[in-house]
Amino acid sequence: MNKERVTVSTFQKRKKDQKKITMLTAYDYPTAKILDESGVDALLVGDSLGMVVLGYEDTTKVTMDDMVHHTKAVSRGANRAMVVGDMPFLSYHLSITESIRNAGRLVQEAGAQAVKLEGGNNVVPHIKAIIEAGIPVMGHLGLTPQSINVFGGFKVQGKTVNQAQKIIDDALALEEAGVFSVVLECVPAPLVKLISEKLTIPTIGIGAGVDCDGQILVTHDMVGLYGDFTPKFVKQYCHLGSKIIGAVNEYIEEVKNGAFPQEIHGFKMNEDVLQQLREGGTSESC
Ligand code: KIV
DSSP states (O other), rough: OOOSSOHHHHHHHHHHHHHHEEEEEEHHHHHHHHHHHHOOOOEEEEHHHHTTOOOOGGGGOOOOOOOOOOHHEEEEEHHSEEEEEETTTTTTSSOOHHHHHHHHHHHHTTOOOOEOOOOOOGGGHHHHHHHTTTTEEEEEESSSEEEEEEETSOOOOOOEEEEEHHHHHHHHHHHHOOEEEEEESSOHHHHHHHHHHSSSSSEEESSOOOOOEEEEEOHHHTTTTSSSSOOOOOOSSOOOHHHHHHHHHHHHHHHTTTTOOOGGSSOOHHHHHHHHHHHTTOSOOO
């Protein structure tokens, strides 16, 4: 497999060549390594971290330090996939300086190649400043989970003319601001098709139909590792949760009945040393 790093140019070329982009989320080193070796194009260290790894109810509790910590781990595991660090709640709203500083941390400290942030026209000045500082930005429209309290729940966005028009306008504003691609989450498929045709940058869908230029899923959802809630748009490709339960049950049983560990899992000792110990040891302390 070609091990050259996926870049913003790769994203652009895929759109031009009409070849799909694949993205998954990752939050730690071993998962990043497995996903990278599997050939996925980009790894998002999503603030979904808050829910699927840290056990919060939503993403609003996730901090910059959380994101830096997990992005560092993912960066160490990804050689080919582009690593995109998610900017958490309120990390790109307070001031332009603060937004650049926080985006910069994800690149400089944590090793991401790009950042993602939620919002449309309202965050354009922040996006422009981050890009001017040399950091590629991915947008995120539709159901933007950091605004869950404004939406009043995890609801499909863009079903009315006004809502749909706002998403179109925001998508065009993000493209104009210079984002290299945009995530569309929980948006009706026909609207996504329309937007994907209007934009020259790739759209990445989640719960957004097949007409996006790429797709993203939360890895813990698609491998069946997060059971608290499975959105309608998720396809579970395997059921790791039940596989882990099976393995742990077997382990418990084998520890209880003495089947584990076997001799091959342990370390041998020189018989003479053992004999000396049996006879009362030596004066050596170690
Ligand atoms: O945080 C996340 O995982 C995301 C994806 C759902 C796009 O933003």
